[in-house]
Structure formats: C-alpha cells, structure tokens
Amino acid sequence: MGIFDFIKDVGEKLGIGGDDDKPDADALKKEVEKHGLEADDLKVEVDGDKVKVAGNAPSNSIREKIILTMGNVLGVSKVEEDIKVANAEPDASFYTVEKGDTLWNIAEEQYGKGKGAKYNVIFEANRPMLTHPDKIYPGQVLRIPPLEG
Template sequence: MSIFDFVKSVGAKLGMGDGAPTADDLKNGLDSHNLGTSGVQVAVNGDKAVLQGSVSDQSTFEKAVVAVGNTLGVSKVDASGLKVGSAAPAQEPVFYTVKKGDNLWKIAEAQYGKGNGAKNNLIFEANKPMLSSPDKIYPGQVLRIPPLG
C-alpha cells in the first residue's frame, strides 16, 4: 500500500535543467500547494520519492502522494513512512492514471459506474489545488478518486 507508481516522463517540471528533481525541489513543490504538509520530509532515491512524517488526514496524505508523484522524473512514491496523525492511513487510496481521450466525466463513469458522470466534480475538487481546471488533465497524470458520499 505504501509504494505508488507514476509515469516518470510526464508531470510538472521542477528545478533547473533536465536532471531528476532533488528532494528540495519536491519539498518546495509540495509546499507550494499549501496542503498542510509542513510535517512531511522528502528524500529522493533515484527516480523514487520517499515521504516521511505526518499529515492531519487521509485527504492530505493522498494529495501529498499525488502532488509529488505527478512530477517529471518521479516514477514511484514511497509513502510507507508517511502517517495520518500517528497512525497508518485509514484506507487504501484509489488513484487513476489518465489515458488519452479521458476527461473527468468519463473517469467518473468508469470509477463510480454508468450514469455517475456528473460526479466528475468530486474528482476535480479532490485534486485541487494540483488541478486548476477540470479541462486541464493529461495522459499519464495520476488523480485521486475519492469515495462516493
């Protein structure tokens, strides 16, 4: 449950040059979203980001994983050392990797069942502030899928 896969060749570009992002680049990028991740430390091991520390809730845990993982040059996020309060995350996060031709309506129908495309706003809201618009998703991007009600 604690290692999550991402597409290394897509995502936000951080830092200078063409090299892999540094731990400082990833931490600064994470903190720029104002998620409440000041208690999170970031390390880099090759193309894997390692998160340690604690966050206040499950949503912040998942957003931290997605924010770091959707960075150019990161293929995995190891969150085994990231806790919710003082415990492990309460539930297994659900993530979805965007495919060519996807939009949030299609993703909502695929994840929540036919006829639930209108629930796409739940997915958009669950991925703020990393998503600035529901129309700005791209293939390879990983999104949080929150549970229905």
C-alpha cells in the first residue's frame, strides 16, 4: 500500500464542466479502461482531491500505470493504493516532468550520462498513456523502470 503525490492543477480533464471540475470514481475507472489496463475487483473512491484505489493487477507495471492514470488527472493531488499484484517485478521510480524536459534528458538524468537513447524504455513504460515521445508536459508523472542487465 502506498500514497503517491501529484500536481492537482495538471493533467487530463475528466470532470463534467464548471469551475469545480473534479473527477468522480466512475470517470477514473473509465480512464483506466480506456488505456486497456486490466485489474480485477477495481474499487475507486474519491474524497475531494484524493483518490483511493484497490484491486488486483496482473503485474507491478499495470499497478503503477493505474496509479499514474488516476494521478495524472486534473483535480487529483494524491492516490492512495492497495492493489495486489499477481506477478512480482521490480518497482519503477516515478519522475515529475519539468518545463523543458524531454524523454532523452530524463533518460540521461535517471539512467546516467550517455544513456539518453534509452528514452524509448521510458516511453514504452508509459504506454498507452503516452502516445508519442514528444508529448509530455510539465507536472506529468512518468514511470521510470529499472534498466535490465
């Protein structure tokens, strides 16, 4: 179980309109489904700008993508999760995109100098939420998986 922080004023807009635009549990579940992220018994509760999510995921990467899908929504500042994982794998770290960042320079910062070409590892780790390596924005939170080998 973990609690993850996000920037409340940045992200996908899922609300139904108006100044007090906040996503509800059904909208967040639909966002997870839209990205093809499968989890059994997915339960979502929204309390103001905090989201609680629980269920069972087939892998840690799916678990992390569910957290990011919900956290990268306008109006969400925290995601508290209790998602059980069927197949254990190493945790990824999370990185908040800053103004001027590219996946190349994030890869260099996270994996080491001369490893900018590993940007595709980060891109693939964040699909389907990312549709193109150049389409990241400040405040967005990305998964940074460990490099293999």
